[in-house]
Every structure is written in structure tokens, then in C-alpha cells.
Amino acid sequence: MRFLYCGDVMGRSGRKAILEQIPQLRETLGLDFVIVNGENSAHGFGITRKICDAFYDVGVDVITTGNHAWDQREVMNFIDDEPRLLRPLNYPEGTPGRGFHVYEMKDNRRFFVAQVMGRLFMDPLDDPFTMLSAVLDKHVLGRDVHGALVDIHAEATSEKMAMGQYLDGRVSLVAGTHSHIPTADAQILPNGTAYQTDVGMCGDYDSVIGMEKSVPIERFTKKISGRLTPAEGPATLCAVFVETDDETGLAKMVSPVRLGGRLIEITPTL
Numbered sequence: 707m708r709f710l711y712c713g714d715v716m717g718r719s720g721r722k723a724i725l726e727q728i729p730q731l732r733e734t735l736g737l738d739f740v741i742v743n744g745e746n747s748a749h750g751f752g753i754t755r756k757i758c759d760a761f762y763d764v765g766v767d768v769i770t771t772g773n774h775a776w777d778q779r780e781v782m783n784f785i786d787d788e789p790r791l792l793r794p795l796n797y798p799e800g801t802p803g804r805g806f807h808v809y810e811m812k813d814n815r816r817f818f819v820a821q822v823m824g825r826l827f828m829d830p831l832d833d834p835f836t837m838l839s840a841v842l843d844k845h846v847l848g849r850d851v852h853g854a855l856v857d858i859h860a861e862a863t864s865e866k867m868a869m870g871q872y873l874d875g876r877v878s879l880v881a882g883t884h885s886h887i888p889t890a891d892a893q894i895l896p897n898g899t900a901y902q903t904d905v906g907m908c909g910d911y912d913s914v915i916g917m918e919k920s921v922p923i924e925r926f927t928k929k930i931s932g933r934l935t936p937a938e939g940p941a942t943l944c945a946v947f948v949e950t951d952d953e954t955g956l957a958k959m960v961s962p963v964r965l966g967g968r969l970i971e972i973t974p975t976l
């Protein structure tokens with residue numbers, strides 16, 4: 707199985723990259739499944755039904771979110787009824803939506819996707835490690851599901867790396883999001899789980915983590931608050947590509963993907 711996870715989509719520039727690149731990537735990489743983090747896709751803050759539908763239309767199978775999941779209040783009206791849109795699993799009981807789901811693919815294979823939010827330097831949510839372990843006990847890779855992705859949406863690289871090592875051998879990929887900067891540590895861990903600390907951002911890198919530069923700089927240099935707006939120059943699509951073993955669901959190959967914009971391009975050699 708081959709699948710792709712695209713990092714945080716930032717505003718119009720990031721949306722454009724997804725809409726233009728995903729159909730071609732599905733074909734050139736022979737992708738069976740595509741996941742996108744969409745929590746910043748609506749002008750940098752949250753996601754809307756219209757954006758979700760546009761992503762589904764070009765071949766995105768699942769959309770994850772994060773700490774900006776609720777920025778667009780309209781999401782509360784449809785997230786319960788839309789299994790393709792996930793929020794972090796470790797939100798309190800009773801929070802709308804779901805933190806994981808198993809998706810039936812066209813060829814009857816089953817793909818598991820879950821997202822958790824880290825707790826270091828972020829909201830003090832429930833324990834992501836314990837919650838994920840309990841869920842994975844009921845969805846065993848190679849037995850119950852053919853592929854599995856866990857996203858950890860977190861600030862601290864240590865927390866992301868700990869999650870990767872904790873789940874090594876239990877999922878196909880552990881990938882970090884939220885930092886908006888792609889890391890250079892794509893690897894297959896000793897027990898077969900692919901890992902990358904942060905997938906990066908789909909957005910304009912001539913920016914401050916996707917935002918137009920002047921306001922963040924004023925915040926740092928003058929302590930003046932202003933309205934943050936996404937940068938709208940050419941975007942780099944940042945993602946991670948994984949190919950798995952058909953029998954075990956563990957990773958055979960992992961590679962970063964970077965296309966367009968300012969960053970040095972990289973695509974998997976198949």
C-alpha cells in the first residue's frame with residue numbers, strides 16, 4: 707500500500723497547492739490513500755465544509771485538524787456526521803467529532819487514521835499515549851487493518867519522538883504536525899513504523915510559519931498585537947510518503963515530499 711500525508715494547509719496558498727497537486731500525485735506515486743491536515747486551511751484558522759468538499763473532490767480521503775479545529779464554528783454543525791474529518795482523540799469526552807476511524811478502501815482493505823494532540827506547551831488534554839494504546843489494542847495492524855497512520859499534533863519534538871518510539875511496530879506511520887516546518891528525520895524505526903517529527907506546512911514559506919511577516923515581527927520586536935493573515939505567495943506542498951508491506955502493514959519505504967514554492971524539491975524515487 708502507498709499513502710501520503712500532507713502537512714498543515716495554510717490559507718489560500720496551501721489550498722491551491724493541494725487542489726492542484728493531489729490528482730497528479732495520486733497518479734505518479736500510485737497512491738492508495740491520501741490524508742491532509744486542514745486545520746489552518748480557512749484563512750489560517752480552522753476549516754469549512756466547502757473546503758472539505760473541495761479536498762474530497764480532488765482525491766483527499768481524510769482530513770485531520772488540531773488545536774484550531776473549532777476556529778470556524780460551522781464545523782460544529784457537521785463534524786459528527788462526517789467521519790472523513792477528524793479532531794484530536796484526547797479531547798474530553800463529549801467533544802463533537804471523532805479522534806480516529808477505520809476507512810474501507812475500494813479494494814476492501816481497511817485503513818486506520820487517528821490524531822492526538824500533545825500536552826507540552828499546549829492545552830492540558832487527556833493522556834494521548836494511553837488513549838492511543840487502548841484504541842490500537844482493538845485495531846491491530848496486519849490483523850484488523852491493512853495500514854495505520856497516527857498524527858501527533860504537538861509543539862515539542864521530544865513528545866513527538868516519544869510517540870513514534872512508543873508506537874513502533876503498531877502502526878505504519880507516526881507523523882508530527884503543528885510546527886509548520888518540515889524536519890529532516892524521515893526514517894523507519896527498528897520495529898517497522900515509519901516516522902517523521904514534523905511533516906511541515908503546505909503554504910508560502912516566505913512568511914513566519916505561513917503568516918504574512920510584518921505582524922509576527924512586530925509582535926516579537928515591539929510587543930504590538932495585530933491581525934495575523936496568511937501569506938499568499940507560491941506554496942510548497944510538504945508531505946510524507948509511505949509504502950507498506952502488504953502482509954504486515956509496516957513500512958517498507960518512507961520519504962519526504964516537497965513540491966513547488968521556495969523549498970528544495972524532493973519526491974520519492976520509486
